[in-house]
Amino acid sequence: MPELTPDRLLALDRAHVWHPYGPMPGRTEPLVVRSASGVRLRLAEETHGQRELVDGMASWWSAVHGYNHPVLNAAARDQLERMSHVMFGGLTHEPAVLLATKLVEITPEPLRHVFLADSGSVSVEVAVKMCLQYWRSLGRPAKRRLLTWRGGYHGDTWQPMSVCDPEGGMHGLWSGVLPRQVFAGAPPATYEEDYADGLRALIARHADELAAVIVEPVVQGAGGMRFHPPGYLRVLREACDEHGVLLVFDEIATGFGRTGTLFAAEQAAVSPDVMCVGKALTGGYLTMAATLCTARIAEGIARGEVPVLAHGPTYMGNPLAAAVANASIGLLLGQDWQGEVKRIEAGLRDSLAEAASVPGVRDVRVLGAIGVVQLDHEVDMAAATRAAVREGVWLRPFRDLIYTMPPYVTDDEDLARIGRAVLAAAREG
Ligand code: PMP
DSSP states (O other): OOSHHHHHHHHHHHHHHHOOOOOOSSSSSOOOOOEEEEEEEEEEETTTTTTEEETTTTTHOOOOOBBBBHHHHHHHHHHHOOOSOOOOOSOHHHHHHHHHHHHHHHHTTEEEEEEEEHHHHHHHHHHHHHHHHHHHHHTTTTOOOEEEETOOOOOOOOHHHSSOOOOTTTTHHHTTTTOOEEEOOOOSSSOHHHHHHHHHHHHHHGGGEEEEEOSSSEEOOOOOEEOOOTTTHHHHHHHHHHHHHHHEOOTTTTTTTTTTSGGGGGGTTTTSSEEEGGGGGGTSSOOOOEEEEEHHHHHHHTTTOOOOOOOOOOOOOOOOHHHHHHHHHHHHHHHTHHHHHHHHHHHHHHHHHGGGTTEEEEEEEETTTEEEESSSSSSOOOHHHHHHHHHTEOOBTTTEEEEEOOOOOOOHHHHHHHHHHHHHHHHOO
């Protein structure tokens, strides 16, 4: 039985707790969730006529198999009884080794080495460190800047913030303080040769100071939920090769099937030098992410004055998270995940089609298990959330976007419910 009544819990929350992207404690009104199972979140109290909500967000892209899954629960329990955590410096263990091996097997060639981190942002920090250190080791320390697209999002720690969109994005506050990076315009939704030429020219112009290009392949997520053709990834690969710049793909949101291929990079048949994965890696159970790199990067770093990758916070390689990640990947690959993502794509296309005729809706787009309704105005977040909750769905609209990336186990009836909720949010938000 819970220790706190919902009222008491909320009073303590208001007094002390700072939520992600929240104003100071006391100025948000979160819903109290007591448990979660399948695709449903169970609330402490009836809220706007609902006690259970279908999670249209999969806990920010991660809970692909749904909650309280027997296979993931068993993996966690089993590992818990052996060893929940141990330092990873100087020690190794089966869950981490199996996970690294599996990640190398399922990600594009020639990614070969894996650093297991504890969050997506940290895996991007590690990716940046790898790239900068590679060039330092080769005697090219001036190659220390990053090129990225506007409209991107790569996390909330320092280097990742520097490659989020400094204008449209969430970290504008820090522009002028963060490392100064090179920005290309956000990629258009269709392939435009002029834009591709512009990318090539920008990379050529800055090549002497660029360590790497870092982008989210195919879908720019939290920076605007934009989709772009995979052809631009080929342009980046070619230009990076031509001008001696590394290429980093941030697949933290897109990885593990979300866009219809296991990794979005596959749609371009292009391999990065460094790749970050996270979010769905543990099926949303535990916090873990990974940075993969090629042998060339590792060998380059090994030749340097400081031949180690100096990154090793306490929870790197956590065995509990690694064991669940292994189970989650096994679960995904052991089923027709591609069929399920296609089914969700068709369901979302169907259920969101009507949104196009809602006044104030500028665009409706669906790719894989991602559905987006873009408004021509800033959404009233509270009103839109309330409208979705009334339909029995948890959504988290932001800026001009109402969007969903449901668990892959969401059935057709719940997909239709999500569609109704997105529509209600678009009408009222
Ligand atoms: N990169 C991308 C593309 C993301 O979507 C996110 C998370 N929204 C991150 C990096 C950061 O990951 P985390 O929240 O686990 O730090």
